[in-house]
Amino acid sequence: MKPAVFLDRDGVINVDVGYPHRIKDFEFIAHAPQAIARINASGRLAVVVTNQSGIARGLYEEADAEAFNAHIQEQLRPWGAHIDAFYLCPYHPDATVARYRADHPDRKPRPGMIERAIRDLGIDRAASFLIGDRTTDIQAAQAAGMPGYLFTGTDLDAFIRPLLLSSRAESLNM
Numbered sequence: 001m002k003p004a005v006f007l008d009r010d011g012v013i014n015v016d017v018g019y020p021h022r023i024k025d026f027e028f029i030a031h032a033p034q035a036i037a038r039i040n041a042s043g044r045l046a047v048v049v050t051n052q053s054g055i056a057r058g059l060y061e062e063a064d065a066e067a068f069n070a071h072i073q074e075q076l077r078p079w080g081a082h083i084d085a086f087y088l089c090p091y092h093p094d095a096t097v098a099r100y101r102a103d104h105p106d107r108k109p110r111p112g113m114i115e116r117a118i119r120d121l122g123i124d125r126a127a128s129f130l131i132g133d134r135t136t137d138i139q140a141a142q143a144a145g146m147p148g149y150l151f152t153g154t155d156l157d158a159f160i161r162p163l164l165l166s167s168r169a170e171s172l173n174m
């Protein structure tokens with residue numbers, strides 16, 4: 001079993017311009033590639049869990065969100081960094097697009113995406129944590145039985161560095 005760092009996407013990896021989905025609107029949060037490379041080097045999986053209610057609202061298609069994710073992966077490559085898995089939730093209870101209208105267990109603050117990743121990838125829940133920029137991200141982590149850290153700064157690598165060190169220290173002390 002491998003530990004993981006779960007990452008919200010918009011506002012954590014890329015700048016949240018409001019339902020970001022166009023490649024031309026893509027911009028990394030400062031030092032996000034370095035932060036993800038650091039997660040990779042630490043032996044943890046980097047797993048994105050992102051609510052994409054813009055799909056439910058008819059603002060863009062699932063394929064656009066997947067292309068955006070693929071673009072992130074491409075932009076990480078020169079940094080020697082990668083995301084191990086992307087999970088996205090297109091559902092919303094008030095969706096304008098009928099097929100996405102659901103109070104779905106994947107939608108944060110519910111932990112569905114985290115739980116699926118744990119099953120799919122054999123993740124060590126007790127050694128994992130999440131980083132998000134909204135309270136609902138933190139609630140999803142807590143519902144999955146792991147710590148969630150609210151990213152409020154501007155430099156993702158500076159934020160993540162001490163978290164990786166302290167959780168490693170904890171596991172060495174066990």
Ligand SMILES: [Mg+2]
Pocket residue numbers: 008009010011012016132133134
């Ligand atoms: Mg966010």
